[in-house]
Amino acid sequence: MPWYHRRTGTGHIVEVVPEMTVRKLVVCGLLVLLGMTPSGGVDAADPDGPAFLRDVRPIFKAHCFRCHGAGNTEGEFRLDRKPLAFKGGETGKAIVAGQAADSLLVQMIRGRGPGDSRMPPEGEGRGLRPDEIRVITEWINRGAAWPDGIDDQADRLSLWSLRPIRRPKIPTVQDRAWAENPIDSFVLAQLDAREMTPSPRAQPRHLVRRASLDLLGLPPTPEMVDGFVADGAPDAFARVIDRLLANPHYGERWGRHWLDLVRYADTNGYEVDGVKPLAWKYRDWVIGALNSDRPYDRFVTEQLAGDEIAGATTESILATGFHRVGPWDAERGASVQKSEVIAELFNELDDMVSTTSQVFLGLTMGCARCHDHKFDPLTARDYYSMVAVFRGLKREHKGRAELARAALPPVQLAGKDLKSQPQGYFFFEPSPTPPVTHLLKRGNPNQPGVEVSAAVPAALVEKQPAFEAADKFTSRRRISLARWIMSEDNPLTRRVIVNRVWQYHFGTGLVRTANDFGVRGSLPTHPELLDWLAGWFGNEAGYSLKKLHRLIMTSRTYATSKRAIPANVEKDVDNLMLSHFPVRRLEVEAIRDSMLAVSGRLNDRLYGAPMYPFIPKDALRSGYNPAGVWKPFNETEASRRTVYSFLKRTLVIPFLETLDFCDTARSADRREVTTVAPQALELFNGEFVNRQSRHFADRIIAEAGPVLGDQLDHGFRLALGRKPTRGERASLLGFLSNESLLLLGEDHRRFERETNGDPAAELAGEITETGLTLWLDAANGVALNNQRQVSRWTSRVGSLVATAHGDPLVTARAIGNRPAINFEGKDWFSLDKSPVTSQQFTIIAVVTDRGAGGQRGSHRNVIGNWDGGRGNSTTSIFLGTTAGSKGGRAIRLTDAFSHREKLAVTKPVSPFVLTGIAEAANVRVFQNGQLLDELKSPLPARKLDTNWTIGRQGTLDSEYWNGLMAELLVWNRALTEAELASAWRHLGSKYKVVNHRKPREPLTVAAARRQALIQVCRVILNLNEFVYTD
Structure with missing residues (x-):
């Protein structure tokens, strides 16, 4: 059925009505023009009387839903759902089928309710017109026919994200030369409508840096910048993007985005916070799947049901780690009551349902665990129907070989050498017949209600898809759900994923609430563009994420400068219309990895067991670290990309936490960006930044030679892709010279005290x-x-x-x-x-x-x-x-x-x-x-x-x-060598004990210059230009 949209000045869809309703409005308009009116709001020739969807529900929606709908239930009465409407509220039964006179609803709309009350109340809007009252009265007297499922159909009509994906026509714009691909036409049409002009194209150096940080989370090398700047071919940038997408660091960068969504960590959380054995195998699967450009439909299906797909492999089974990487309370002592175990089981199921619905559908189904969703068309029955999909999964505590057997489909075990198979710790279905699922009263596992079957939420489909029958190994419920999630009948999945990719490129999605496409979520800023991208992604792109990246990044919209035009800011202060490229701070992983890259210490080994970044001992003592879970610091291993960090839920790495790492207890659709004092302390005097500053300075000296000007040029090119400006160069050369002289003078005085036995020499040593x-x-x-x-x-x-x-x-x-x-x-x-x-x-x-x-x-x-x-x-x-x-x-x-x-x-x-x-x-x-x-x-x-x-x-x-x-x-x-020497000098002087350690050599000019250069390197690594996108 075609849809007719009415839009606001910003292009937001605010109402959708079916074609039948539009035709009726046209007919009514003709009747008015002819001096005729419909009798009582109903066609007098209609022998069946008022129809609920056509005649009655629009009245309820206009006058009643605001106080008695999903968002508000005054008087414990809801009129948007059939069972609740007939049940009535605090003051009695609202609808008595066939007896309008006895129906409290009719009494209230006539102003004859208890105490002469009326609905809507005085001051809450106009009362119903006589013809509207006649419609409702006649409808009740004729039996109050309210077809089953009609509420869900109506909800689909009202919520924009549940409507079918359209393929809108690409807009025609005046500046056709500016629109380099279809994305630009949609964006420019919105700008033209507001009389806004897009910013000019970004400089080539900024553009290549933007692309490298977006796709790899690493700055481009000087050679890469020079090559692109010198390449004047029209397809030069497209070829840069292709090379970046082929780089295995792409999977590490975008894999981390996905791990945010699926609440990944290497431990369980809660008080015990035990380690999840081999959870990192799932992390590696995600990185590998993205690097190989696994089609998104396959990517989704393997995570939900990799053990149920045809031709399941150990790799597809590793993908089901999606279900187990979230938090759970793994404490199972003898004192734990059975009721607590059952409660924890349903907490785990809630984690699966909530994460699945948010990540793939953009819906907050967890809100319907205890009651119908207050805003979205999701009922508690819908929620438990989804619980039933995962009800058969079981988590076992077993040894290595047993875990492998649990992870492999039984049909594949014959002749398999378990030692050669990827190992992991998985949920699995021990039986093709899962336990029965009940609708729990107010979410209480000890109060089971009616039995429910595995199903898709009713409001999301016109007709329930058929779930496959169980085979001799599994229930086949998860594969059935996965197929519906990726079916063309489901408009959510494609909209959600293209919006996520857009968000990671521009900082904000076309829908700003990436995990919530429901009533309380944001409306799309460019609804036609969102639908066009969703349709293109599923059809022309064949669900290829790399093709989607390429389309977005080769648009003129992506290539605009970060500099805003003042007139545009006055009209669109939040830059929702994308008149210029949004400036944003890099995530903590990209900041840390970029520092490692420019210092020359990045260990680019792919995949494997987690590494353990440096954590101060005080932080280890304050965090929960039983049996020394945190392994000793090894700089080579800890210089791997941050995505390989061991993530312990009760012991967050301070560097990551300070710079807004995600909350691993929930699906994180975006990173918070704060600006607080501890960030400045961490970035300017933290252990990691100080170490990388030293390595950065040593790299510059080794590669650029002893000339200070050459060192500055090389350092800027490595970190920022450019040489310093004339002003920067003059200031920094002056600092290097002056600081070197100060360091030499201070060291000379200290050396004299130490070698001449000056009593003040104790000051030259200290106890760390x-x-x-x-x-x-x-x-x-x-x-x-x-x-x-x-x-x-x-x-x-x-x-x-x-x-x-x-x-x-x-x-x-x-x-x-x-x-x-x-x-x-x-x-x-x-x-x-x-x-x-x-x-x-x-x-x-x-x-x-x-x-x-x-x-x-x-x-x-x-x-x-x-x-x-x-x-x-x-x-x-x-x-x-x-x-x-x-x-x-x-x-x-x-x-x-x-x-x-x-x-x-x-x-x-x-x-x-x-x-x-x-x-x-x-x-x-x-x-x-x-x-x-x-x-x-x-x-x-x-x-x-x-x-x-x-x-x-x-x-x-x-x-x-x-x-x-x-x-x-x-x-x-x-202690380090320097710390030992300092302590010995202090104690030797204090107790008059001869220190037999060979006297240190006085500071040389080269060493003084190195120390000064370390300070400059620290400044470069703290520049906005380094930690923000261009």
Whole structure:
């Protein structure tokens, strides 16, 4: 049936009426012209009386739905749905079929309701005309015929997104030369109607940067920019787009957009937040499917029912990870009640239904879980009919081989080598007969109502599609739903996906509410363009997303400059009509990946297990990180693209969170864009940006040489695709020269203090508190009892407290005329908490060692967590000394690194700084800054959860320290070389201990220039031009 549209001045569709109604209006108009009127609003010759859809419902809609429709149910009465209308409301039964006089509805519209009330009430619009009252009265007296399904048909008439997709004629515009493809004709027609002129074409450099960031999330290389600028062929930009679409980084960039929609993360969320085994296999499937340009109909079908399609493969089954990557409460302890398990089951089903409806249909079906949708034509019955589609899915907790068997269709298992198959953790249907689904009263799983069957929401179809019969393996319900979702009878899916692609290119969709095409969603700004694109995508493009990208990006609309014309802004401040290209900030992934790319450190390895970006230890402690789920930082791995990050729902990576990463608990149709102070701190002084600034500077020096001007040119070209302007160049050259001189002068003064023994040299070294968990200083935090013995020793950082055992005393002028604790062979301290929770750590102590002192055994322990009773002997951590085989002293750092002759201590009775450090790839011990020995492999895994002691070997009544201890520091990480040197300088000066570390060399001119260039690189990476699209 053709549709007739009435539009506002902005082109929005505001009303649709069927052809029959239009003809009736024409007939009525002719009657008026002839001096005739229809009797009572009904054709007097009509023997059947008023027809509901033709005569009655328009009256209800005009006068009643505002207060008694989906959006409002005053008096608990709705008149837009047959069952609810006949049920009545708070004041009684509104419609009594065949008895208009007894129907409260008729009494109210005549002004004879209770207390002489009338509807609509006074002040709420005019009352019904006499002819309208006669129509309703006659309709009720004749039996109040209200055909089943008529409400859904009427809803389809009123909601724009449910109407069939039309193929509108491409508008004819005056400036035909400007319209380079059909998109431009639709856009220019809207601009012409508002007397607006589009902005000029963007500069070639801006255009190629825009395209590269859009499709790859990476800036173009200088060679790519130069090549495009020099290529004057008409199809030059089209060829650039083709090369970008063929680049495998495309799948990573657009795969991340899709992962936002499907609420992807690697853990379950909630309190336990357990890891989803191999969830990243689904992430890799998405990236691969987009790179191969899998047709969108196949892309959708495999995710919903990859195990039910003909010729299902392990790859298509991986696609069904769509159902399991959302959040769920995986806690299943013995104390969990059956009712809680059932409630969680329906929460998981709600996640599936809500995500499926939002992602593919642009509808918020989750709102109908407890009651009919308040705004959209979706009922609770519709919702549970969708639940029934997924009701047969089951999630199992099994081992690797069992998971693979669950993931593979039984028909394919014969002769398969499971070890060679892609592994994953999937929902699957253990039976072709799913459990019965009931409509739950107010969404309560413990109050089942009527039984419902799997079906498509009634308002979305004129006739329910037939669901396939179950086979011997599955119910075939999901494949039936998928086929309807991608059928031509469904107008939503194509509109929704082309709108999403448009949004990611322009920052805002043609429909601004990309996940909500319902009543409360936005109307399309260019409805004809949306329908034209949807039709073109399904027909001419064959559901190819890459062809859709190419069409959009080769339009003149996409190529316009970002600079707005002032007259246009006055008419369209939000740029909804696209008179210029919208400027927008890049997503955090594109910012991070772009920094890695220009610094030369991007690891472009595709696919595979997640990587773990750097997270400060404080953030790890504040987040839920059981059993060290977050793996140690490895820069090479962590330099992969951000899409490969391990995403833990209860421990968001601070860099990502600060720059508006998506909420993984729901389908995220767009990223929020905030501007807050922590973003400036993160981008200008964060660990990641500082590291990339150093790498960026080193790359510039290596590739551009020592000339400062050449370095600036190269840095700008790498990051921005251009050379600096004359003003930028002059300012930055001046800064580089001045800053280098300042750095050289400051270093020269510091070097003199260090080498001449100036007492102020202590200022040249400092203790870094990053990762410092224990800092015991005999001059601070020591509590004494009545006998002047030490009772407690409190850390200067954190909250750790060491409780004394034995009779330790404080010697006031011990080491370097500073206080120290005197351990005499039976004195020790117990710590209330563990200072080490990482396999990488640093321990530094300022001590003297008197030897065994007559005690049993030759070992002496400074600190450790040895506990043989709890199975932590050879796997414990400890730092101490022992008698060497040649009569000297040797340092012990765990059982895995001891009894080595190289570890001999020089003059142990004299004060010395003892250091043990376990790094990611090696272990080292030092005395007074001098390396004694090194193990060029990581320590075997240490057991960290037993109690820690100071001055004794754990729970042993032996191996006591015999000597002084002035200071003890423990870091929950490996210090850098610079941090070690700084700490040794500080402690050496403080305690007058000779630092045997080779004196550092004074800062050279080249090193000073490098430090200044690092600061310039940090500025470049913070420019708006770098973090915003052109």
